[in-house]
Structure formats: structure tokens, C-alpha cells
Amino acid sequence: MKRKLPLIIVLVTGIFGVLTYIIPHPIIQDTDAVFRNDILRVIGAFSIVLGIGSILRHHFIKIKRKAEHWGYSWITVVALFVSAIIGLFGGIDPTRPGLLPTQVGGFSFHIQSLFTGLIVPLGSTMFALLAFFMASAAYRAFRARNLEATLLLVSAFILMLGAVPLTRMIVRELPSFAEWILAVPNTAAKRGIGFGISLGILATSLKIILGIERGWLGGGE
Amino acid sequence: MNLATDPWVWVAAIMTLAVFSFLYKENPFYRAAEHLFVGVSNGYFITFTWHRVLVPSLIDPVGHGQKLWLILAAIVGALYFTRFIPKISWLVRIPIAIFLGYGSGMSLLRSVEAGIIAQVKATIVTRATFANWQAGLWALIILVGVVCTITYFFFSAERKGVLKPISYVGIIFVMVGFGASFGYTVMARISLFIGRLQFLLGDWLGLIR
Amino acid sequence: MALSCIVALLLCTLPPPGGVAARDVPNDAGGKIAVTWTRSPDGSVINYRVLRQAEGATEWDTIGMAGRLASRYFDEGAGNGTPYRYKVLAEADTLQGESEPSGYAKAAPQWFNTGRIPSIIGTALILVIFLYTFQQARRGAKMFIRRIAGLDAVEEALGRATEMGRPTLYVPGLSTIDDVATIASLNILGEVAKKTAKFGTPLIVPNRDPIVYTVAREVVKESYASVGRPDAFNPDSVFFLTDQQFAYAAAVDGIMLREKPATNFLIGMFWAESLILAETGAISGAVQIAGTDAVSQLPFFITACDYTLIGEELYAASAYISREPLRLGAIKGQDYNKLIILALILGGTLLALAVDIRITDIL
């Protein structure tokens, strides 16, 4: 029961997932729409409680044990509660205020202000770190150690040269050669890898539906 | 200099600098920004789930006496919490099984159609491909590359005999392709940094106008 | 022609669209009728107005507009089983040209999408092969699997972490549980956790998806139990961080430089954060084993990590480490299917070059 029931559910929902693709009849399609838009969304929402519980627990343990850097854990905990309270009670639409006022004078602390003022700059700066990491990774890894590494290096090099106006003027063919590398060898490699990936996805999906893959059941009976 | 007056611009600028300070080394300034980021993004996650998922998909309809079967979905969702009750903790497998089974079933035929059939069609070279000899030649090179790359991924045979040179050509294609992807992405990533600097130097400090 | 134009002008009309036909849209959920026509020869037409009349009704209702280049319109408001007929009006600024009505058509839902037949046949063929190799594996047939460099390194990398007395970090990708790469990653996590349990190395598993977090936790717990070390499982070692992509990356970066894991596993589905994580890991001096089926992120893992599982190797990995017969059977099945794909590509090309056919005719 404890293992069988979940395996039966996997089989049934798996077959249902397949049917949505081949049966256009509303009996299947409408059920699928309800399943996806209502049922899965509602079920998924509950897992978030577990997630939030986990991150809070992680930091409370650090605080309790006074683990290294435990003081910073307070920042996460306080920021989480404050922003959740602002969001839950202040509403999500700035034009329709909730129970909690989110404006003091000209200063707004609405959840959308937190989003644009904190989450967006923090996120896009993390993203921008890539400009530096690309440079350092290229410096370390692009060495002509063997044929494979040399090819990696040379084709990256050509693409980068193609982006510099000066070299574009000197070697007129460079940009189109760079495009050719993207369009021909690059496509071939990606497509070849893609076949293997699709087969791997198929095999794994099949193993799950048939109950061969059971690691996700976790421990116990 | 034309400093910004909007407090949120200042907050954003300080956060931007805190993250960039990571490039020098991991430091208290970054650590604080990182912990704040995790906290606020979770607060936003909670808000979004409540206002955009639970209220419209569960609380509103059920509150108005509609779609009462949604309560059943809520009960299944609540099974996640059985994890904390050792005796019935296996029930947590039920909601997981629903997601897992449905996801696997959805991907089964779709990955055959998009990942295999469509790609086989795209790779086969026909006489029509040679209407333009150059296009035909490139298509042949792609064909060779695909065949060799697939060969590289054979697991159940040792790379010996004819497999060895073929899979070696495969890895050559892979490396050339990956190098190209890397080189091509550099421009976009630098643009991201330029965007942040334009914010710092322009919107915040007012140095570039 | 000139004469007809003059006549048309005199009557304040445009040459009307011709050949209006209506028929049920196949392979759909019903409620939809396709109306087709040949365009009016007049160049000044701005758009076409589509009119509908249910059988027995006297009124013609406008149901929609189509652009001047359109010769098809989908009536998505048709009731199933009701016969309708259609007229199409060509419209310019002040002129109109009205077509003859079409024949009657009824909308109906279908039970089977015939457009999916090729993929059903393809899937069936592939599945039969998998079922065959699973069967072989069950019977205990010997399954050979060649060396995969990145996976041979797992043991050594974990050993290194133990020697140095430092933890092991395992990032199971940033995607959800219904992403197959995540499942593959969780399988590898199971094997890695067994080894960390044996070696007594602390394991850190931060998660981005709450559902993946719940599964990852079960998987690790099970691994510790299966090697007889249930007591060594630290429930706080598997945790959820945040759902926001870059907040997650920021936090994992912090973990890498503060906890200084000796070994990092970056396995599963990744997006742009791949290089942020991999490069920070390289800075921290950890041995890094990455694996993903996100083809666009592979170049970054290859440049910044010590070992990278490329695409399908990610799916082969859990079979390779665990040597479990059924998993090995799946690998064998994948290889047979690759042979078929190769045969299709090469055979199809030879055929298409020998005789002049289009691929759409055979597949």
C-alpha cells in the first residue's frame, strides 16, 4: 500500500499525460485544463509552505547554535517576514491598496517597490557578474593543451574577433565565417547531443511511469 | 554630478555595489545583501502564491460555493505536511506522484515528436537541398556532424575500431560548437554589465547624461 | 476585366471573394469550423468580413474579420452539431463585394488526433526496444557500459573531501520535479549520498524548487538508511533556499566561499546561472563535477569545471554508478534506439538522393 499506491498514481497520471497529447476530445482536454490550472496549482502551493518552513528552520538552527555568521541569518528571517507581511496585507496591485498602507509621504514600500528596488537590481547585478566570470573562465580554460581544447579556443576566438569592429573591417569575411560556425558545426553538435537527450528523457519517463524508477519514493516501506 | 533623489535608486545602487564587491572577495557587505535577497525573494514568493494562486484558484471559488471539489485538491496538497508525522509520512508520496507521473507522461510523446522525428527530418539531405550547392554542402557537413556526435554517445560499446575515429570527429564538432556558443555569448554578458554601470553612473550618480 | 471593374464601381461593389467553403476542423476538441475562400482580385481590399447563418435562421451575423491577405478564417464559436453556412465580404473604404454562401458544415470533436500517428508509431517502436532491454536486464543478461570520465572521478572527489575534512555540495539543478533532468540528478544524488554516508562527509543540498526539495530530502535520507547510517543523516543538510533564480545563485555562491566544500556537484537543469556557480566554485578551489542536458549551458560548464557530463551522459550516470540491472537495461535501449536513428538519417538520405522525393512524403 505505502509503495503501491504512489506507483499506481504515477501510472495513472502518466497515462493521462500521454492521452492529452493524442486525444483532442473535450472530455480529455477540459479535464487537462482543470488539472493543470486548478488542481496542480493548488497542490503545488502547499509545497511552498514546506519550502518556507525549511529555509526558516535552516536559519533558526544557525541562530540557535550560534553557528558561524549566525547574525546574518537574522537578515534573511526578518526580511522574509517583513516582505511577506507587506505583500500579504498590502496587496499585490499598487493601484488597489490592501489592508496595510504601503505609502509614507512620497515613499512607497509596496511589494512591487520592493521588487523593483531590491529584487531587480540584486538579480541583474548577479547576472552581470557573468561579464567578469566569462573573462576569467576564458583566461584559465582557453589554453591550447590538446586538440579539443584548441578547437574550443579557436572557435570562441573567431566569434569574439567577429564582434570587434576593427577586425571586421580588416577581414571582411570574418563575420560571415563566424555565422557559419554557428549555423553549421554548432547546429550539428547540438542536434547530435539533442537526440541522446531526447532518448534519455524517454527512458527516464518510461521508467517512472512503469514504476521501475523508485528513488523518489524515499526511504521506509 | 547630478545625484539621484529617489531613495529606491539609492537602495538599488547600494545593492548593486554590494553584489559587485563579491568580485573582490566574499565579505560582510555581500553576505548581508545575499541574505536580504534570499529573505525578500521568499517574501515575494509567498505574496505571489497567495494573491495569484491560492486566492483566485482556491479561496475565491470555494468561498463562493463554486468548484467545491477544489477542497479535495487542497487536502491532497495538505498531505505534504504528513512528512512531520512519522506514522503517516508515506502519504507525502501522493502529491509527489501526481506531479511526477503527469510530467513524465506529458514529456513522453512530445520528446519523440520534437526531439527525434522533427530532428531526423531536418537532418536528412535530399536532392532539393542541393538546389543551391552551398546549402547542400553545409547540409552534408551537418549530417556528418550529427552522425559522429550520436556515435560519441554510445555507451554499451568500447570506443574501439571504427567507433574510435568516428566518435573523435564527433567530439571535434562538439568542441567547435561549444566554443562558438561561448564566444557568441560574451557580447550579451558584457551588455549586462554595461547596463548596471549605466545605472550606477547615470541614474544614480548622474555622471553620464 | 476592365469592363467588370467599371460595372463593379457603378454598383459600388468590389469583385467578391470566390469559392467559399466551410468544413469542420479535424483533430480538435470541436466548436471550430474552417472557412476558406479565394481572395478578391481587387487590390484595394482592406479586409474580409466573415458572416455566418445557422440552418433555419434568417439572419446573417458577422462573426469576425480577416486581413486582406487572408484566405481562411476559423469560426471558433460554432456549436457542435449545428449546421452553419458562411458568406465572405470583401471590404474597401466604402465598397463591398459579397460572396455566394458556402455549403453547410457542422463542428464536431474528435477522439483521436490523426496528426500524431507518426509520433505514436515512433514512440511505440522506441518503447518496444526499451521493454525488450528491460526484460533482458531482468533475466540477468550482462550489460556492458563504457568508461565515463566524469563519473570515475566521483569516488576520488568524495575521497578528497573526506581527507580534507570539508563538506560536499550537491546542487540538483534549478528546475522542477517534472523536468526529467531533475529526476536524473536526484538519482545521482542518491548514489552520491550513499558514498558520503559511508565516508562520513557532510553533504549540503540547497534547493530552488519546494517539491524537488521534499523529494531530495527523502532520497538522501533513504541513501543514508540503505548503507546502515540512518543516524548520520542530518535533516538540515537538505534545505530549500529561494525560488528566485539569482537569489538562489547568490546564496549558493555564498555557501561555496563560506563553507568551502571540497567537491561541488552541479547536476541537473541550469540556465544562465551555470557559469556564476561554476566559476565561484573554481575560485573556492573545489573539484567540480557538472552535468546537464541544457545544451546552451554546457560550454560554460566545460570551461569552468573539472568534469562535465554532457547531455545523455547525465542520464547514463545513475546506471553507471549504481550498476543496477534495470538502469543498465535503459542505457542499452537508448543505444539500440540511437542505431535506429542513425539508420533513419543515413538510409533516408541515401534514398532521398537516389530518388527525388521529399522527406515529408516518407516520414
Place this chain on the structure above:
Amino acid sequence: MAASGSAGRKGFWERLQRIDRRWIYLVIWLVVMVPLIKPFPIKPVASPPVQQMFSYIDSMPEDKALIISVDYSPDTQAELHPMTLALLRHAFATDRRVGLVATTVYGLGLGEDALREVKREFDSVATRHEDSVISGEDFIFWGWTTPLLTMMLGMGERITNVFPVDYYGARTESLPMTRHVKNYNDVGILVSVAGSSMPISWVAYAQTQFGLRIGCGTTAVSAADYYTYLNSGQFTGMLAGMRGAAEYEQLTREKMDRLGMTWRVRNRGTEAMSSQTAAHIAIILFIVVGNIGYFATRRRKS
């Protein structure tokens, strides 16, 4: 440094091999920041897709309008916003009517921002009423509406039906420009500036149904996927990434100079191009130096 000189060249290369990554970061930071503050003159040479779009807009009949669809959001602003600005300048300089639409809410703020900036440039040098840029006469900012399909198809029949009032709240029926721009028949080209796949949606609906000409402005990352649309003629020209923006800015600059409009504007794409180029050259040099060092140290070891 002096010590390494006496230790000989090999010691220098060896050290360079293991140079602290932070020096690399510092170089990247400087080569990007310095040109932003003090741009060095760099003359972008227009690539064929950019030239194609520019030439088409430049030579389309006077009575045809240009529509810019602002389809991006702040996260791709650095690459895409300069394109919108350059397109607006080109159109106003050559007396073309311009319509602006947004397919996302984010596009509203960005579109308004672009119009304000370019309008100010032209108005500040205008000596007569006709020379200034006037909302409703020279351009209309229709704004944003949903659903997407209704908007893309509806504009082909009658734009005022889709947008009864413009972004600023004026009744579109009463605007002078509406007399000349009623639907897609009065539009020479629509340029979709997007970080998403919106240009393809424009092709799928507005082009296949109404034959509307579509141009595309996109990020460097997405451009690779769009070349097929360019080759098939579905796109009339394409601006790819910051470089595409810079090239269009250059063509517009040259055109405006020929027309005697020599005032200075802030060409953000070109500005960023100096940074972009400097960073590329820096990374290329890193790779070259890294490899020289690699071979120098390897030779010594063997």
C-alpha cells in the same frame, strides 16, 4: 615587479599563468567603465541587415508611417532601448509619421521615456512650430492593450477601434495623424524591438494576414535564432544587440548630418560600443597572453 625582471622572462610568464583573477576583473571593470564616461570615437560600419532596415525606412513613400512596437522590458533595456531612440530620430529627421505601441505593460514606461527624450532633442533646436515634434501630429503613442491577438489583427482594420484613446488620454479619432494612418495599409514598416519572440508573433499575425512589413530589433543572444526569418524575407532588416543599435545610430547620425541637423545627441549604443569593443579586445588579449604564457612555460619544463 622589479624582482620579477631580474628573475628573467620565464618567471614572469609563469606568474602570469597564475595571475590573481581579480586583476582580470579590474581590467574588465576599467575597460568597460572608462569608455562609458569618456567614449573613444569608434565608427560602427553597418552590417547588411541593419543597412537593409535603414534603407527601407529611409526610402519608403512619404505618406507611409513607421510603427515601433516596444516589446522589451527593463532587463534588456541596455541593449534594446538605444534602437528605439535611433529609430525615432531617423523617423522624425526624415518627417515620417511614427506610431508607438507596447505589447507588454513594461513597454509603456520605456516607450514614454524614449519619446520624451527624442522629442526634447528636436524641440530644443526647433525655431518654428513645424520643426517641433508634436504628439498626435508627428507621432501617436497608442499604448498597450490586451489580448495580443485582438490588437495585432484589429490594427489592420482600424487602429482607432483598438485604441480609442492614446497613452496620454487623447481621443485617437480626433488626432490629426489618424487621418493619415488608419490601418496597416498606411504603414510602411513595423519594427518590433523585443527581447522575447514577439517579432515572430508580428510576422505570424500582422504579416501573414495583412502583408505588413516587419523589421526586428533583438538581443545578441536571440539573434542567432532569427537569421532564418531574415533570410526568408519575413523580416525587412534586423538590429542585433548593442552593435545593431550602434550601427543604426551611426546611419542616422550620418543622415542627420546631411540634413544639416548637427546637434549632439546621446547615442547610447555607440557609447556602449566603445565599452563593448574594449572588453572584447581585453578578453581576446587575455586569451592570447594566456596561451603565450602556456607555451613559454611548457617549453621551459620540457
